[in-house]
Amino acid sequence: MKTLLRLIEKDITRFLKDKPGFVLTFVVPMVLIIIFGSIFGDNGSPRGKSSIILVDESNTLVSRLIVSRLDSSETIRPVKSYRSEETQKEVKFTETSAMKWVKEGKFAAAIVMPEDFFTDTSTAVKFKFYYDPKNEIESAMIRGDLEQNIMSQIPRLLPVLIQRNALSALGRDSVKTIIRKIGGVLDRYLDIPVDTFVNRTMNIDSSSLYSKSVGTSKDGNILSRIVKFDSKQLVGEQISNPWLTRTVGGWAVMFLLFSLTGAANSLFEERQEGTLKRLMCMPLTRTQILLGKYLYTMLLGVVQLSVLFFFSWVFFRVDIFSNFFNLFIVIICSVAAAVSFGMLITSVAKSLSQAASISTLVVLIMSAVGGSWFPTSILPDWMQVLSKATITYWSVEAFQQVLWRQSSIGPIMINIFVLLTIALLINSFALIRFKKGNIL
């Protein structure tokens, strides 16, 4: 038994000395638990609000009620206007402009309360829901949040439905007669004047909001009779493999970061096996050696992503050729940024194992908050801010633009700029570190 304890003690002593192992054993899982817990758990850190466009073209009492409700929502952030580039003034969204913005990917969804929001005879209230399912989770969550917010107003809408059913079945005069009779009873026992009661009750109707018929609901569900969502997908209807088209970029970027960090870290392996020293004793400059490693890693990344996308096309018909030029530009920019990240890790780490543990930790964090695993819109607000500081976010967004939205170069210019800027800044820093560091 003592021998066994000593053997265990030996392994514990070694484990405590193994900082990279410690990071992978405890720190990485804890960080992931924090990220997942913040999104899906109930730890008092609510997930971030989903921004959607809200257009109220009916401007009725009920629509204002809905607007008010959404304004105070904890899960939806309704955006009603935008700043015009021409006039530099705030302009209210219309149904047309809302659809345009969703199509361009600036918002995941728009909810429109049209002019016939309250006058459509088929339902109590009617919404138009335009969405871009660039990510199913995000779309489903927005739709769910919207319905939850709107349904919470149903008790207020129920009388409207009852009245509409009565008017439809009995006709306006009969209803008025019934109300008058009820009013007579109230007048007798509660001292409420009959005319006042009739006018008030029927005045709901007099706002020209009531329909002649309830209309038909396919499923006959009471809720669907009250609230009608006309949903319309604005982007990606023609895409043959929507799920993979939306997600392939995220997975590709994560594995790109892993492989390129590993490739950059091979400088440590070369140092350990002595070949780096041999290279440095040959007629080569240190800059050439570093640049050679950089260009090789770039090449590896471009080939890796190209193969991954080609594979997706061959086996799952992900359309990579309709917008190939822009896809290739995004590949180049993403790889440039990912390589610089790998070089940075190599320049700051002191050993291969340290570099491996740092890169695993950082790549997993970037993948989680940057949009490789789930849309950033479902992250808590602070994580959404953090996500924009990751290479993953800008790469994944750019891949979605070119694959899912088939965007031209214009909408991805910002992504290209950010990725190349990240690459430039990180490379400069890494170069300084390499000069001061001990690897070269």
Added chain:
Amino acid sequence: MLKIEHVSKKFDELIALQDVTFNIRQGEFFGLLGPNGAGKSTLMNIIVGYLLPDSGIISIEGSVMKPDNPDWRRKIGYVPQEISLFLDLSAHQNLKIFGRLYGLTSRNLEEKIEGVLDLVQLSDRKKDPVKDFSGGMKRRLNLAASLLHDPDVILCDEPTVGVDPQSRNAIFDMLLKLNKSGKTIVYTTHYMEEAERMCPRLAVIDHGIIIAQGTLTELIDLINQKDTLKIRKTPFVQSKIAGLSDLGNIAELDFYYEILPSDDYRLISRLFSRLESTGIPNELIQISRPTLEDVFLKLTGRSLRD
């Protein structure tokens, strides 16, 4: 040929080299002998341009080494102390990679590869991955990789460390062959026997300072030390040794007694007669000439192995 002039190097507070100066002639097999940590590898790294000296000048045939001119390294073939090879690649692939980096063209490169593989006797294993090689084979390939570009000077930094005697002899033979073909060889070692065997002229280095340089004879003459007598320790010798104090200064070591004869016993015949008179058999007695170890001991007060 190769001139090292007043080279100094410090690592923080540690003085690695201090005012090191020596010349190596064209076609010479020059040794640099010193214990571990004496500064041999630092000097090699400076000569090849891997490290920069804090001060001093290094030149080959008048061409001065400059840090911004890596072409200078084409004149040098550096054999690092560590095995510096891509272990998962074959011998041929390794040589091809290094040859290309030296700027050899494809046709010329293949000829060179075949040539160096022949020299190090690895032609029949050229397709095998280096990781499958024995320690000695790796060492030989390590040497071959430094010869591809036909350098004028070959720097060998302890090329036989961890090598079995047979492979060590093979490496010696290769280096002597290269030296005969006109290559200048600088050979660092902490093995006195290697230095004595291989290097007609050498420098002894300790704590970053060249403490002596010259031919083997010159170095031994430097310490002005007589031959010593070694008598193997046996119970009989132990019982007699006290009575031999007139022979000279006696030092008791692990397995033998070492006697530095006094002037009265400088004649070998007289010495042996005296020993015979005590009954100590001749087979227990050995006459030992001064070695580089003695030179080092005398000059530094320490053993090379310390």
